[in-house]
Amino acid sequence: MSTDTEVSSQAQALEERIAKLEEKNGNLTMALLSGDFDKAMGAFIIANGALAMGKEVSIFVTFWGLDVIKKPSFSTAGRGFLEKMVLWMRPKGPGKLPTSKMNFAGIGPKLFNFMMKQKNVEGLGSLITMSQEFGVKIIACQMSMDLMGIKKEDLIDGVEVGGVAAFLSESYKSNTTLFI
Amino acid sequence: MATNLDFKGLACPMPIMKTAMAFKKAASGDVFEIVSDDPGFEPDITAWCSETGNPLNGITKDGNLIIATITKK
Numbered sequence: 146m147s148t149d150t151e152v153s154s155q156a157q158a159l160e161e162r163i164a165k166l167e168e169k170n171g172n173l174t175m176a177l178l179s180g181d182f183d184k185a186m187g188a189f190i191i192a193n194g195a196l197a198m199g200k201e202v203s204i205f206v207t208f209w210g211l212d213v214i215k216k217p218s219f220s221t222a223g224r225g226f227l228e229k230m231v232l233w234m235r236p237k238g239p240g241k242l243p244t245s246k247m248n249f250a251g252i253g254p255k256l257f258n259f260m261m262k263q264k265n266v267e268g269l270g271s272l273i274t275m276s277q278e279f280g281v282k283i284i285a286c287q288m289s290m291d292l293m294g295i296k297k298e299d300l301i302d303g304v305e306v307g308g309v310a311a312f313l314s315e316s317y318k319s320n321t322t323l324f325i
Numbered sequence: 326m327a328t329n330l331d332f333k334g335l336a337c338p339m340p341i342m343k344t345a346m347a348f349k350k351a352a353s354g355d356v357f358e359i360v361s362d363d364p365g366f367e368p369d370i371t372a373w374c375s376e377t378g379n380p381l382n383g384i385t386k387d388g389n390l391i392i393a394t395i396t397k398k
Contacts, residue, residue, distance in 0.1 A: 193342055194338045194341060196345070197344070197373065198373060199345075199377050264336055267338075
């Protein structure tokens with residue numbers, strides 16, 4: 146049997162828990178698996194929008210997504226034969242990415258970049274730089290990096306390295322998580 | 326006096342990015358008149374204001390131009 150004071154303190158505790166559950170921070174977490182130019186554009190436009198709204202944004206970059214945050218050139222010295230082959234075959238950085246549709250062996254992205262310039266749409270490289278100036282947290286997937294022989298120095302500056310738990314921890318703290 | 330920000334010719338997401346940059350440097354109570362010819366600017370700036378809590382004083386249209394007046398909270 147509960148007394149009135151016990152009931153009211155339980156009600157208060159419940160109200161506090163509901164208030165905490167209903168609290169929205171608007172923070173955004175993304176998993177960027179794709180290395181396609183158009184999908185990376187989408188990811189960084191959404192990221193910049195959320196940053197402009199004053200929200201915290203984390204992007205977990207894994208597998209082909211790593212192509213997006215590679216430096217335009219780096220030495221592959223000291224890496225195994227298969228690693229070297231993969232690094233040689235994959236594009237390096239936002240200027241070299243293929244499009245998911247109409248790639249036409251690399252002509253597609255050039256066409257889109259030309260049309261973007263005509264229509265004054267910000268380029269992917271500059272969207273990435275801007276998101277970093279606004280304080281985006283980019284976490285590169287350790288396992289994918291190890292698998293393909295990618296080192297932290299091969300990636301743009303300001304990138305952290307982490308695993309699935311780092312991504313999930315960011316995701317649990319956000320109201321929105323997108324997989325791209 | 327409202328500060329005029331001319332974002333004509335800029336495509337999404339640049340108008341709200343540049344707005345956010347200008348508001349970062351501004352003081353509370355500063356008024357901005359933002360001009361854009363991006364057709365998506367009206368819903369975008371309305372959402373930006375409601376999300377950031379900076380009051381949107383009004384939106385006017387002049388041909389293809391959209392002019393938003395916002396006070397920094």
